[in-house]
Amino acid sequence: xxxxxxxxxxxxxxxxxxxxxxxxxxxxxxxxxxxxxxxxxxxxxxxxxxxxxxxxxxxxxxxxxxxxxxxxxxxxxxxxxxxxxxxxxxxxxxxxxxxxxxxxxxxxxxxxxxxxxxxxxxxxxxxxxxxxxxxxxxxxxxxxxxxxxxxxxxxxxxxxxxxxxxxxxxxxxxxxxxxxxxxxxxxxxxxxxxxxxxxxxxxxxxxxxxxxxxxxxxxxxxxxxxxxxxxxxxxxxxxxxxxxxxxxxxxxxxxxxxxxxxxxxxxxxxxxxxxxxxxxxxxxxxxxxxxxxxxxxxxxxxxxxxxxxxxxxxxxxxxxxxxxx
Amino acid sequence: xxxxxxxxxxxxxxxxxxxxxxxxxxxxxxxxxxxxxxxxxxxxxxxxxxxxxxxxxxxxxxxxxxxxxxxxxxxxxxxxxxxxxxxxxxxxxxxxxxxxxxxxxxxxxxxxxxxxxxxxxxxxxxxxxxxxxxxxxxxxxxxxxxxxxxxxxxxxxxxxxxxxxxxxxxxxxxxxxxxxxxxxxxxxxxxxxxxxxxxxxxxxxxxxxxxxxxxxxxxxxxxxxxxxxxxxxxxxxxxxxxxxxxxxxxxxxxx
Numbered sequence: 001x002x003x004x005x006x007x008x009x010x011x012x013x014x015x016x017x018x019x020x021x022x023x024x025x026x027x028x029x030x031x032x033x034x035x036x037x038x039x040x041x042x043x044x045x046x047x048x049x050x051x052x053x054x055x056x057x058x059x060x061x062x063x064x065x066x067x068x069x070x071x072x073x074x075x076x077x078x079x080x081x082x083x084x085x086x087x088x089x090x091x092x093x094x095x096x097x098x099x100x101x102x103x104x105x106x107x108x109x110x111x112x113x114x115x116x117x118x119x120x121x122x123x124x125x126x127x128x129x130x131x132x133x134x135x136x137x138x139x140x141x142x143x144x145x146x147x148x149x150x151x152x153x154x155x156x157x158x159x160x161x162x163x164x165x166x167x168x169x170x171x172x173x174x175x176x177x178x179x180x181x182x183x184x185x186x187x188x189x190x191x192x193x194x195x196x197x198x199x200x201x202x203x204x205x206x207x208x209x210x211x212x213x214x215x216x217x218x219x220x221x222x223x224x225x226x227x228x229x230x231x232x233x234x235x236x237x238x239x240x241x242x243x244x245x246x247x248x249x250x251x252x253x254x255x256x257x258x259x260x261x262x263x264x265x266x267x268x269x270x271x272x273x274x275x276x277x278x279x280x281x282x283x284x285x286x287x288x289x290x291x292x293x294x295x296x297x298x299x300x301x302x303x304x305x306x307x308x309x310x311x312x313x314x315x316x317x318x319x320x321x322x323x324x325x
Numbered sequence: 326x327x328x329x330x331x332x333x334x335x336x337x338x339x340x341x342x343x344x345x346x347x348x349x350x351x352x353x354x355x356x357x358x359x360x361x362x363x364x365x366x367x368x369x370x371x372x373x374x375x376x377x378x379x380x381x382x383x384x385x386x387x388x389x390x391x392x393x394x395x396x397x398x399x400x401x402x403x404x405x406x407x408x409x410x411x412x413x414x415x416x417x418x419x420x421x422x423x424x425x426x427x428x429x430x431x432x433x434x435x436x437x438x439x440x441x442x443x444x445x446x447x448x449x450x451x452x453x454x455x456x457x458x459x460x461x462x463x464x465x466x467x468x469x470x471x472x473x474x475x476x477x478x479x480x481x482x483x484x485x486x487x488x489x490x491x492x493x494x495x496x497x498x499x500x501x502x503x504x505x506x507x508x509x510x511x512x513x514x515x516x517x518x519x520x521x522x523x524x525x526x527x528x529x530x531x532x533x534x535x536x537x538x539x540x541x542x543x544x545x546x547x548x549x550x551x552x553x554x555x556x557x558x559x560x561x562x563x564x565x566x567x568x569x570x571x572x573x574x575x576x577x578x579x580x
Contacts, residue, residue: 005549005567006558232555279556283526322523325507325554 010229010278015045015222019274021213025070028210030063031197032190036181038274039291040067044219045226046270048178048263049134049154051119051295058183060157064115067155071219072212073112074149080122082165086129090139104141109133112151112216119156120166127173130154134176151219171254171298178263179288180295222273229269230279234324239264239285245317246297252313254298264292282323290314412439480511480521498565499553505572506550509543516579527551542575 019041026037036052043050044067052060068075078089091107108114109130119127133139137148156177161168174180186194214222240261247255268284275284294310303313378384395403413435485508492501510530514521519533527547534540549568552558560568 005560005564006552006556009558230556232557235555277551277556279551281527281551281555283528286526319524323526325503325527 008278010225012225012273012276012278014218015225015273016276018214018218018222019045022067022070025210025213026063026066029066030059031193032186033059033063033183036063036183038271039179039181039288042267042270042274042288043179043181044071044151044153045222045273046178046263046266047151047153047223047227048266049156049176051174051177051180052155052157052183053160053180054157054183055163055185056159058185060183061115061117063183064117064155064157066210068113068115069210070212071113071151071214071216073151073216073219075113075115076108076111077115077117078108079117080119080126082121082123084122084126086126089126089129090133090141093142102142104144104146106146109139110146110148112149112153114152114154116154116156118158120158120161120169123167124170127167127170130173131176134173149216151216151223171296174295175257175259177295178267179291181291182294226270226273227266229272229277231265231269232279232324235268235280235282235285236265238282238321238324239268241321242285242289242314242317243293245321246293246314249313249317251300251303251308251316252297252310253300254296256293256296260293260296264288267292282325286318286323289318480507480514483507483511485511493565496562498560498562499557501565502550502553502560502568505569506546506554509546509572509575512576512579513543518579539575539578542571542578546571546575 022041023037026040030037040050040052040063050064052064054060065077078084087107089107089109091105091110093102094105095101096103116130133148133152134154137150137152139146139148154177158169159166185191243256243258243261243264245255246252246260249255264285265280267288268280271284271288272278272280290311293314297310297313299308299310299313483504485504489501489504489508492498492504510519510521513519513530513534518535518539519530527550531540531544531547534543549571553560553568
């Protein structure tokens with residue numbers, strides 16, 4: 001940081017080191033996708049759940065698996081299918097003949113880093129099982145509440161809804177995801193590099209040799225540090241204006257919720273931390289605006305048919321609002 | 326079994342109907358005229374009550390004889406209904422006799438003209454009320470359309486020297502650094518090195534600079550501004566003096 005006049009208020013060294021280590025670990029296997037990796041790390045630091053969307057074969061699941069592998073915590077994976085039941089995720093009470101009583105068998109949701117692969121292959125009934133656990137980090141079954149262990153993060157992957165055999169996720173559930181990260185096709189150079197790595201059989205060796213760089217306790221401590229970062233009042237107003245504008249924009253049928261405003265601030269803080277700052281700038285807010293809002297807003301049917309995307313509308317909104325300075 | 330029962334009943338009925346019945350002679354009673362001898366009590370209308378009822382408007386059955394002039398409201402509705410019935414009468418153009426086809430065509434044209442006229446009236450009404458025609462049948466967005474105020478501060482309208490002097494005099498160095506940065510943006514904009522727009526972030530302006538040296542120095546200046554303004558780091562006179570010197574040096578490089 002080229003700054004000779006101001007001394008750091010917060011010790012960001014451990015955070016910067018951890019971020020660099022995670023990025024380096026991912027960069028060994030994942031080619032390109034620098035923005036997606038930044039957002040993934042920011043999502044983990046901001047204590048948010050992340051939805052990764054992309055067409056089949058762009059390494060969505062691999063990226064999520066790598067992030068999970070970089071953290072030394074209880075990892076579990078749930079493959080969502082059309083016949084999956086809520087009890088298959090949360091768990092169920094089973095009769096124990098020895099004790100002659102029912103005992104609760106925890107489902108795969110009980111873990112720290114949960115990878116839900118192809119989340120939109122399960123219908124709404126199954127998705128609703130995730131509502132409580134994603135927001136309140138607890139599960140209530142048979143009148144008894146079971147708390148999740150911290151850190152608790154859901155990394156979900158999905159194909160675009162236009163793909164065969166997929167459902168649109170309920171809005172209430174989408175709102176619970178901090179980011180929706182869209183993974184695009186790699187560039188020609190990146191694709192050549194992917195093929196070369198695979199040809200030289202580097203990828204599989206590196207994947208098995210990966211070791212965690214952060215413990216669950218460290219993640220909790222870093223999250224506390226990120227939460228305490230400074231945000232100037234004008235920037236809070238700027239964030240609220242962006243989200244507020246989504247609610248009255250003529251191209252949008254559904255705007256962002258107050259949860260979206262909170263998510264934007266938390267995400268901006270995490271991004272500032274990744275960049276080594278202990279305060280947020282307008283750049284951080286505008287950078288996270290699209291990943292935070294794109295799955296929370298809904299286009300009107302006519303705008304959708306015209307080919308407009310939520311990202312286009314979010315860009316239009318930001319263009320209208322003065323950057324506080 | 327059922328069939329046997331039916332046959333039995335049928336045979337029995339045939340047997341009974343076969344008998345002949347002898348005619349019965351009816352005796353006629355003699356006609357006698359009976360007189361009503363009951364006493365009749367004649368009742369008369371209560372003239373007072375009759376007067377009271379006849380004064381009530383509910384019992385005024387007499388029609389308007391047409392001598393009193395109708396009110397303007399009655400005349401208006403009479404005219405309106407006449408006009409409306411005339412409007413929907415088949416159109417006549419002179420005393421010519423047209424074929425049935427032409428008459429139907431004229432009739433359709435007449436209705437189309439009426440429809441267009443009504444449509445134009447509705448359109449004008451909605452336009453004057455400020456209602457968006459495209460969104461009228463669309464579901465309203467969930468969020469309320471609340472206006473908000475924006476401080477559209479134009480850097481070209483600020484007297485930087487005066488404002489800077491005032492901020493330094495008040496020891497408000499945070500504001501002074503902000504003014505230095507805004508002044509720097511104005512100088513870059515005046516020199517056509519950047520294009521000033523309200524929605525551009527500081528990094529957008531950094532990326533607009535094509536000269537690498539200028540970009541590097543401007544990046545450092547931006548950092549000082551961000552630490553002071555967004556980071557709200559404490560700043561004293563000495564630090565401000567150093568930052569001011571950096572800005573002065575940068576100004577010299579702007580052609």
